[in-house]
Amino acid sequence: MPLRDLALGFAVIAIWALNIIVIKLGVAELPPLLLTTLRFALVAMLLVPFHPVARHQLPFLALLSVTFGSLHFALLFIGLGQAEAGTGALLVQMGTPFATLLAVVFLKERLGPRRVVGLALSFAGVAVLAGGPTLPSPLPTALLLASALGWAISQLLIKQGPSVSPMALAGWVALFATPQVALGSWWFEQGQWQALGAAGWAGWGAVLYTAVMSSIVAYGLWYGLLRRHPVSRVTPLTLLMPVGAVLLGAWLLGENLGINKLAGGGLVLAGLALITLHLGPRRAAP
Numbered sequence: 001m002p003l004r005d006l007a008l009g010f011a012v013i014a015i016w017a018l019n020i021i022v023i024k025l026g027v028a029e030l031p032p033l034l035l036t037t038l039r040f041a042l043v044a045m046l047l048v049p050f051h052p053v054a055r056h057q058l059p060f061l062a063l064l065s066v067t068f069g070s071l072h073f074a075l076l077f078i079g080l081g082q083a084e085a086g087t088g089a090l091l092v093q094m095g096t097p098f099a100t101l102l103a104v105v106f107l108k109e110r111l112g113p114r115r116v117v118g119l120a121l122s123f124a125g126v127a128v129l130a131g132g133p134t135l136p137s138p139l140p141t142a143l144l145l146a147s148a149l150g151w152a153i154s155q156l157l158i159k160q161g162p163s164v165s166p167m168a169l170a171g172w173v174a175l176f177a178t179p180q181v182a183l184g185s186w187w188f189e190q191g192q193w194q195a196l197g198a199a200g201w202a203g204w205g206a207v208l209y210t211a212v213m214s215s216i217v218a219y220g221l222w223y224g225l226l227r228r229h230p231v232s233r234v235t236p237l238t239l240l241m242p243v244g245a246v247l248l249g250a251w252l253l254g255e256n257l258g259i260n261k262l263a264g265g266g267l268v269l270a271g272l273a274l275i276t277l278h279l280g281p282r283r284a285a286p
Contacts, residue, residue: 001229009225009237012218017089017244019214021252023077024085026206029199032077033185034192035206040069040174040181042211047171053164060161061172064154069177071150074184079143084255087129089245090265091144096272097122098152106156118274125267128260166223170215236277239269 001009026035053061080088097119103109111119130141158169185192195203225234246265249255 001233005225008221012222013237013240015213015218016241017248019210020085020089020245021248022206022209023080025202027077027081029203030195031189032081033074033181033189036074036077037178037182037185038207039210040178043215044171044175044178047167048175051168051171053168053172057162057164062176064157065173065176067150068154069173070180072147074181075143075147079140079147083140084249085253086246086249086255088144089242090268092148093242093268093272094145095148095151096275098149099155100275102152102156114274118271121267122271125264128264128267166219239272
């Protein structure tokens with residue numbers, strides 16, 4: 001990979017790692033579902049007018065808005081309000097093992113010994129994380145794992161569904177998800193107007209950063225890399241995202257780097273590496 005593209009890849013990972021910290025700061029000022037609603041509304045406003053889709057694609061996008069928008073993102077924001085940022089970033093990475101298991105069940109994909117070991121290590125890492133002091137109760141763990149499951153289901157739907165450009169998908173999913181999450185905020189949260197009036201740079205900055213930097217800029221750069229390079233060469237960079245989030249959480253938020261977080265996180269990352277990386281010999285070019 002050319003140095004320029006490698007730098008772009010690291011920039012995307014840095015944006016996504018910092019996104020976890022930004023969400024954590026944002027939900028301290030705005031209720032999580034309200035913050036998610038504002039994020040989706042801004043993404044839809046910036047993308048939908050410039051990325052039209054065909055009418056037959058709308059039911060697929062509406063379904064995806066439930067799994068990817070309401071289930072993944074809403075639960076991610078709620079979970080990060082109750083868990084440490086680094087721990088949350090590690091738990092959400094369980095979307096990859098979940099997607100692997102779903103592909104085995106529904107797409108009849110086969111698991112080799114290496115991927116079975118990877119799955120075992122990933123789930124063992126979650127058990128170690130859950131047993132540590134970084135989660136005050138089982139609830140944040142369950143919420144973040146459910147968010148990871150929502151991501152995994154969404155990847156399965158995207159793989160099997162109609163072809164939609166990445167920016168169109170992001171915009172229309174956000175458009176359909178906005179009223180869903182807004183209804184959840186109205187039903188489950190209180191003091192939204194007061195929170196909007198009192199929100200400072202952290203709350204409004206989180207809306208802007210999660211919508212523009214994480215959803216539009218980072219994904220735009222990422223899909224550009226995927227168009228120019230093999231997937232197997234680009235996706236391993238994502239293993240650095242939770243590492244960055246853990247380090248940023250310790251540096252910016254003063255989170256503790258305890259033995260459970262280091263050991264559990266190491267197991268999760270080792271499992272992800274076995275699942276996603278191709279460790280065999282490379283084929284010679286013809």
